[in-house]
Amino acid sequence: MSGGENSIVQFDNVGLRYGTDKEVLSDISFTLYPGSFYFLTGASGAGKTSMLKLLYLAQRPTRGAIRMFGHDLITQPRASLPDFRRRIGVVFQDFRLIPHLTAFDNVALPLRISGMSESEIAKPVADMLEWVGLEHRIDARPATLSGGEQQRVAIARAVIARPEILVADEPTGNVDPEMAVKLLRLFEALNRLGTTVVVATHDVHLLRKVPDSLIMRLDKGTLSDPTGALRYPPKREVIAG
Amino acid sequence: MINSGLIRRGGPRFSGASSRMMPQARIAGPMPWVIAIMIALTVMAAGAGLALSNVASNARAEIAGGVTIQIVEGAPAERERQADRTLTFLGGREDIISFRRVPDEELAALLEPWLGEAATESEAVPTPALIDVRLSGPVTARRLQDLRAALVAEVPAARLDAQAGWLAPVFEAIRSLQYLAIGLVVLLAATSVAAVWLAARSALGSNRDTIEVIHHLGGSDGQIARIFQRSIGLDAALGGAAGLALGVGAIFVLGRQFSDLGSGLVAGGALALEDWITIAAVPVAGVVLAVLTARLTVIGALRRML
Numbered sequence: 001m002s003g004g005e006n007s008i009v010q011f012d013n014v015g016l017r018y019g020t021d022k023e024v025l026s027d028i029s030f031t032l033y034p035g036s037f038y039f040l041t042g043a044s045g046a047g048k049t050s051m052l053k054l055l056y057l058a059q060r061p062t063r064g065a066i067r068m069f070g071h072d073l074i075t076q077p078r079a080s081l082p083d084f085r086r087r088i089g090v091v092f093q094d095f096r097l098i099p100h101l102t103a104f105d106n107v108a109l110p111l112r113i114s115g116m117s118e119s120e121i122a123k124p125v126a127d128m129l130e131w132v133g134l135e136h137r138i139d140a141r142p143a144t145l146s147g148g149e150q151q152r153v154a155i156a157r158a159v160i161a162r163p164e165i166l167v168a169d170e171p172t173g174n175v176d177p178e179m180a181v182k183l184l185r186l187f188e189a190l191n192r193l194g195t196t197v198v199v200a201t202h203d204v205h206l207l208r209k210v211p212d213s214l215i216m217r218l219d220k221g222t223l224s225d226p227t228g229a230l231r232y233p234p235k236r237e238v239i240a241g
Numbered sequence: 242m243i244n245s246g247l248i249r250r251g252g253p254r255f256s257g258a259s260s261r262m263m264p265q266a267r268i269a270g271p272m273p274w275v276i277a278i279m280i281a282l283t284v285m286a287a288g289a290g291l292a293l294s295n296v297a298s299n300a301r302a303e304i305a306g307g308v309t310i311q312i313v314e315g316a317p318a319e320r321e322r323q324a325d326r327t328l329t330f331l332g333g334r335e336d337i338i339s340f341r342r343v344p345d346e347e348l349a350a351l352l353e354p355w356l357g358e359a360a361t362e363s364e365a366v367p368t369p370a371l372i373d374v375r376l377s378g379p380v381t382a383r384r385l386q387d388l389r390a391a392l393v394a395e396v397p398a399a400r401l402d403a404q405a406g407w408l409a410p411v412f413e414a415i416r417s418l419q420y421l422a423i424g425l426v427v428l429l430a431a432t433s434v435a436a437v438w439l440a441a442r443s444a445l446g447s448n449r450d451t452i453e454v455i456h457h458l459g460g461s462d463g464q465i466a467r468i469f470q471r472s473i474g475l476d477a478a479l480g481g482a483a484g485l486a487l488g489v490g491a492i493f494v495l496g497r498q499f500s501d502l503g504s505g506l507v508a509g510g511a512l513a514l515e516d517w518i519t520i521a522a523v524p525v526a527g528v529v530l531a532v533l534t535a536r537l538t539v540i541g542a543l544r545r546m547l
Contacts, residue, residue, distance in 0.1 A: 058457060060547055079461075081547065086459030096454050113460045
């Protein structure tokens with residue numbers, strides 16, 4: 001497999017097809033290092049969501065190799081995958097908040113899954129909700145939140161456990177420009193602490209807001225990498241968290 | 242602001258707050274009532290099976306070693322003479338614990354419903370003299386044959402029968418009823434498993450989105466299964482307690498009605514302490530079965546996800 005030894009994610013000639021249909025992703029190869037910030041762009045139907053599903057381990061590729069956190073994911077037993085997933089934060093395009101849980105409980109979910117006690121959970125969850133401007137909606141259920149508020153809860157849930165990789169599918173699609181910038185700053189802060197961030201978006205204005213980011217452009221299931229920067233990216237300085 | 246190193250690796254358990262992750266009402270619904278009915282029926286079937294078992298073992302103990310001798314002689318004087326010789330013969334044997342001639346009045350009372358008062362009084366229908374004998378140890382075919390040969394040599398009109406032989410069809414019927422009770426318990430357990438399986442599948446279906454989110458956030462199959470186990474375990478415990486109360490109530494009522502019959506055979510079916518412990522274990526077994534079924538169902542369904 002090509003790529004660096006210290007990479008956090010490495011895709012090598014990955015292909016994905018659903019059933020007997022033609023491949024939705026073909027020959028995808030790239031390497032992500034800790035602390036890198038990527039925007040994943042492409043037209044609708046280009047394969048962005050499928051790519052993200054591979055990244056947050058909702059799908060196995062039908063061919064090729066994926067290494068994550070130094071492990072070959074293709075040969076990993078299914079039982080070990082939850083440990084990998086706990087190191088990945090996901091912001092779903094449709095938020096996927098649990099409807100009968102409050103904003104607090106939704107954000108606390110990853111911490112509870114990881115086995116933290118209620119006393120350890122209370123403060124970080126409250127801080128996170130304050131950061132995304134929802135401290136006054138702590139007990140609100142998703143149905144009573146606006147689209148933008150739901151998106152902020154989803155983002156807070158994805159970053160609360162300080163994941164090593166953050167995967168976000170159109171995370172600023174439902175918020176005003178001011179909140180979009182604020183959320184990007186949150187992603188950047190995580191990024192500076194070493195979290196690898198992958199944000200799928202079709203908002204070109206967003207790309208300019210993070211100058212050090214790299215752009216992964218998908219076109220009909222193939223990754224555009226004319227300079228090879230995605231496959232062999234330059235290393236970045238990472239601030240220890 | 243951003244906390245660092247919050248996540249713990251490994252395979253943690255959800256804390257108590259995790260029970261809020263699934264809406265309980267969707268899992269509960271009619272489950273406690275279904276389980277209550279199943280447990281009540283199982284308790285009744287188990288109670289009946291245990292009572293029948295007690296009836297059979299008490300009756301066996303009572304007639305073990307029992308032999309009935311009939312002196313079949315038409316002439317009353319000769320019958321009396323041979324009956325006396327039989328009593329003398331029995332008194333001289335060491336393998337006999339006790340013997341008793343059934344008094345003529347007792348015999349007449351037994352026959353009265355069939356022959357009428359006049360028939361038994363007037364010797365119009367000659368009835369044999371009956372002697373109830375208790376051997377030491379069980380009556381084997383060989384012992385019966387030896388005793389018969391020795392007695393008939395002295396008392397030609399004597400006929401010997403092991404009491405167990407008379408009651409063999411009754412024991413066969415009791416054994417069949419015991420098998421029926423066991424079959425009912427097994428069927429009810431299978432039905433309970435099916436009901437829990439359906440409830441777990443239904444709960445899985447209605448909570449699919451929640452399960453997928455927990456799964457994507459790193460929840461393990463075991464963690465997700467435990468949420469369902471806890472919920473179905475609680476339903477089963479509630480249903481089991483109600484079912485036990487219903488079943489035990491029914492056993493008490495039936496037991497009282499049967500004891501009023503005053504039959505010696507039925508009285509032998511009274512439940513002992515260990516029987517009540519077995520009956521009390523039925524809802525516990527029900528809870529274990531429900532939790533195990535829920536776990537296997539949920540884990541089986543989750544394995545179809547990556």
